[in-house]
Amino acid sequence: MAATTVARRAGIRLPAWRADILIVGAAALLLGYLTIVPLAMLLLGSLSSGSSALDFRFTLQNFQRVLTDQASLELLANSVMYGFGSALLAFAIGTGVAWAVERSDVPGRSIWYGLALVPLIVPGIVHTIAWLFLLSPEIGWINTPLKALFGFSLSVYSLPGMIWIEGLHTAPLAFVLMSAAFRTMDPSLEEAAATSRADPWKTFRRITLPLLLPTAASVLLILFVRAIEGFEVPAIIGLPGRIYVYTSRIYTSLNQYPPNFGLSAAYGAILLFISVGGLLIHNRVTRGSERYATVTGKAYRPRRVELGRLRVIAIGALVSYAIVAIALPLLVLLYASFVRIYTVPSLETLGELTLRNYTFIATDELTRRALGNSLLLGAASATVVVALTAVIAWVTIRTRLPGRGVLDFLAFVPITIPGIVLGISLLWVYFTIPIRIYGTLWILLVAYVTRYLPYGIRSASGGIVQIHRELEEAAAAAGARWWPTFTQVLLPLLRPALIGAWVYIFIISLRELGSSILLYSADSVVLAVRIFDLRDSGNYTTIAALSVFLIVLLVILVAILQRLGGRTVREA
Amino acid sequence: MLQVEGLRKTFTTDRGGVRAVEDISFTVDDGRFFTLLGPSGCGKTTTLRCVAGLERPEAGTIRLDDAVVSGPGHFTPTYARDIGMVFQSYAIWPHMTVFENVAFPLRVSEHPPSKAETQRMVEGALALVGLEGLEERPAPQLSGGQQQRLALARALVRRPKILLLDEPLSNLDAKLRERMRIELRQLQRRLGITTIYVTHDQGEALFLSHRIAVMQAGKIVQEGAPRDLYRAPASGFVADFVGEATFLPGVVTAGGIRALGGVVTCALADGLASGEKGLLVLRPENIVVRAQPAGVPNEFAGTLRVAAFLGDRLDCVVEIGDLLVRARAHPTTQLRRDQKVWVEFPIEHCTAIPDDGWRPRALARTFDDEES
């Protein structure tokens, strides 16, 4: 450094500043700001009767109301039942399909595998709207024939209805987790049972099932936490049906007037507490299950159960699942997108198909803005997350800085924060801190970056761990300081992991609703919010068109970006 | 010239063990090949990494050409030290070509040379190690041996003051290792570059080095030229580590040590007094095995357990009491298993040294050097 050389010659001692200290320091500060400040504000807000932390007036009234109110017990019961119900349903479906695909000899396995993952692309709000069309009490596709034939209808506006929709939507997640578990089970344990003359059913009951129990418990817990954090189903189905859970309660206590921010924060704090508790228990359970570890990491070809005559039933079940989970919702959305006003399909409605809805969304200012905003936010948040977590992961894994464990922990904290709780926390932050970003895209960027930090850190950590430390040491021995080492040696090798994370975050950000719903304004509307808003105006057919568009967009994006990401991986 | 004084470094591992390098001092003169030799976990790699600046010692001073690079209150980071280093895993950057790997040290230096100059220096370095013509090849496509040379070329391209090598041959197969050994020695002697080498292989150490420092449990137990270490090991450990030996423990008495039911005549090392525990260390090539007694001093009767024909010699194991003696005999000697034989320990090769308790093949479990 020319400056420091001059200074040194002149006898002045300058503090040695290095690029690495500066960047690491900035990253750590940013991380702390993103994770600690909102949670602190949430807590402050829940204990205050003012509506800004600067205007703090201590009160326990909010918590009192939340915990002792007669309605609150019902709220807790609803939330727990909803959570467990959906988790069980998702688990049952997901495990069933996973078992069929991974452990049985049902034909066409790769097709079923792909099909089981398709619903993951569909955003929660779109899925919920589709089922609204299907199960609307009077005019739903499923209910109309049911009424005609059997005289009753299944109302979607009920707790079972909510459980059905959420369970169905989360089933692919259960599928992914359980099929991984099935795939890595050591078949020799079952083969040992077979050689001890146990028939397939007995083997399943006495060997397979107990071995899977820890995994099953942990998967159920994840599904439970997912369900109680969800906003789409409680808002779109629960509110009209008067079934309240914590997430919808947070939303409504803001939307009554005068808006009660403190109460919202208190509900948010409770929900956060449940969520954190659930995940802590999950960690405890999975840690203990190492005793049962059957995951050896070696590539076993798992033994497949021969179904014989049951094969027909299995195929039938899989086909039914595909129809119910994929075909029906897509079809109803397609249909609804081509009619003027949503009614039950009949010959005359089929004759009156129109492109009106699509022209609307193509020309509607707000929708176009929503699309632009969503794409921009997706790219921006993915970039920020990837850059930030690359540095944090490097600090955690490669340095011996004190407190690096804290950094790692902070980067994972947001996974416990439900979207809507983050929304209300950020409201409190920006009521207090005079940074005027509420209602702009910036606050959404803050929310998205915070939410997706854990995904980034997971990818970056996984990537760095696989890169031998000596590669960086060799660069130092070759005379390179931190910055050239980081950018010319580490980053190129980390690129596949970073690109993977970028793509993933970009795609899932397009579906975000929970935080966006509380933080947006006309200028910063995003796609999922636009769909939600359109529902408010009763424009169901337009919603259907927008939903179809969103699905198509996501499918295309996934295909393109996977192709790109794959090629880059091969290059590296 | 490299001077290391009083180096001390401690680690705490996850398993709670404490790895240490304790009071290490040595000097390497310009142009000399200096080897740190010892078993896994003795601290040799840690010492090398301290010289490189990859570890920060708690105490001690390291001086490179009289300039302190590591000492109380002063620590020059790795990138600022004029060194070249070859790692055990080679650490070749897989996303770069051969050329880019070697050019990297030039490009990141404070005053990078021009493109033409860089080209020249890289080609020169590649020629040194025999990799010319492979500039454009992606590094991962090289064979193991080629990667090792590449690592060497990269380390040398800047013509550093000192070359550091961390067990660079241990990942090669036996034949390649032998060849590389020869090339490495020739290269170092030709360039005259001051070199520090770390290995656990005594054959490498003896072959390559001007001086060897034998390390055990974080300390240097003996330092000297290969010949001196072999002929006059200061302790049982050194004797076992450098070359093969038969250990004969006994109590020191006048003129020798009491062992094998009698007295074995031998010289006594300095500082050994009567009544102390002494150790006779015998090299196999110095022990004579005969089918008949020859009536010479230090002759003992025993039973031949193993007589293996190795082409240039007969490798014998003779059982004398509860001692197993490794010996060599001329390949034409007619010996049969379980035959009674007579073993001579020629007096001129016998010197008793203090017994440090070390016995061959009784290694305690030690931690890996590389763990941090």
Added chain:
Amino acid sequence: MERKLATTLAVLGLLVAACGGTTPVAQPSPTATATAKPTTTESADQVMARLYEAAKAEGGQVAFYSSTNTDDAKKILPEFEKKFPGMKVTHTRKSGEALVQQLVTEKKAGQDLYDVVETNLFEVAFVVEQGYTQKYVTASAGDFPADARATDGSWIAARFNNDLPGINTTKLPAGVTIKTWKDLCNPALSGKIAVEQGDVVVYSALRKILGDAEAQNVLKCIAANKPSLRSGHTDMANLLAAGEFAVTLSSNGHRLAQLKYEENKPIDWAKTDPIITDVQAMALSNKPKNPNGGKLLLEWLVSPDGQKAIASTGRVPASGKVPAKYPDLYNFGKLFFVNDALRADFTKDADFWRATLGIK
């Protein structure tokens, strides 16, 4: 060396830009200054011409927060933009409570994002009370009946909403007629009723119309029929037309008329007497982003031009000068205007409303 410096500056620059500049929050002043000019000296067109020039210089934008649904807004706002080329209205559309929540949240977060707000009188009055508006008397204010504006210029009505029980004639059970609210208590209608969950104003009005005891009874027995609770009148009306229910407690009259006359749906409405008439009021922001644009929009919406555009959607214009499109929405009874005084008991009414209907 230079690279390190540049890097550091870039990082710092990013951080600063990300903060968007930190300016301290200014306290909203509850007593915002009045800026209106008396209408006696200028005609409405003159005022609007003057404001138009100023608004163009400002950038030609107006941020309009309103509960008018998008379809109807599409018939109104483009007329404004056509009349004043270069002006652009950004319409933030939310139902009454949500709109208020948005507005309040923005103000609390130190953001001044809206220029004109238009929603139910109750909600607008609340916003006025919070100090987020300013007084402004429009040039055309004289055209408006006393119930349709605040004399001091705090708010003025855009339109009236006849809140009538909506009926789907095909879904109504045989033998059931709906003439008044009490008719919704008919047990034959169990499970076939919808209520907009924010419609506390209907109950407040009923208390004045029927008296406290009777109003409470009516609400209780309607609740006994397990109504479906919806959010958004348009949504509810559309579902009514689709056959999802048979009756609604209260729907926007003009939407019912649109469904009946323009879309030929089997819709009718109860001819209650009196007719609860909600006032959709408008107010100007205390710190509008586009002051002249906001005033221009306000002036235009209450001018005969604007009122005609509003009338074309089927809504009932508030101006005495412009006729409504569907007079059969109100020509059968007296009009009971919702007014500010009804708000006095709002909290009590809201609690009772929520408790009775089970809204938590």
